Amino acid sequence: MTDWLISIEGTEAGHQLALSLALMAAFLHAVFGALQKGKHDPWLSRGAIDGAYGLMAVPFALFVVPWPEPHMWPIFAGAFVIHTVYKLLQAQAYTRGAYTVVYPVVRGTGPLFAVIGAALIFNEHFTLTQWLGVAVLLSGIFGLALYNYLYLVTARETLVPALLFAFATGLLVALYTTYDAYGIRATQNPFTFLAWFFAIDGIVMPIIAVLRYRSMAEPPALGPLLTRGVAGGLIAYLSFGGIMMATRLDKVGEAAVLRETSTVFAALIGWLVLKETVGPRRIALMTLIALGAVIVEFAG
Known part of the structure; x- marks a missing residue:
């Protein structure tokens, strides 16, 4: 499978697979x-999620995939720092703000700077029509955040810091998207990067x-929390792993933009599952x- 994936990098088949992976990652994210x-x-x-996917990844990293090349260890160290900062900021945003307000700001900030980063680092350039698509997508994302802000009932007292943390998280999304694309392209076997990354x-x-x-006065039961962790860990492999593989197979900027259709799925989940209006x-x-x-996809 690895040889086949490497053989379709930069081809039409690779483009179609990257499209499918990006949309799958959008829903699962x-x-x-x-x-x-x-x-x-x-x-x-x-x-719980990180612990689950970390433990599941260790056997694959040690015994299944090829050992990383020496130059990969500094890259893994950089990814570790970037993703740790991202998760700390994201948790701060989620702690302070409603999901349907915070999530669109995070996802709207990310693709814009990811596209710019892809141009600077990978020499990928969008057409004028694709930039129009980015503008349309971002208008929808930030419009959704503004609408949620105007009609928000709960957690208004912490909304400003929540939005600031969400914006900072979005910048880290752009950074890790670009950096991870660099990392997964720097090794011969993409599964080596994925296994060691997780x-x-x-x-x-x-x-x-x-x-x-x-430190909690009334900590939750461990059983449901750990179950959520295992489920989230499996989803993370398909979501984060899927988008990383997409950026190796095809253009980083296009994959980053397509992933942000996750905002549509997030709003639906907020409505159907979290009972948000x-x-x-x-x-x-x-x-x-959408x-x-x-x-962006059809103008490319």
């Missing part, structure tokens, strides 16, 4: 965000979660997001 924001404290949820990335948040859990205006804004992604 929205599910992943809802798992972190949902029933449990976001710090505990993220700790093994290393699962270290910090479980420690923070354990300390937070022990969705009306015709939000549906119209979500349509803009339309922008379609323009």
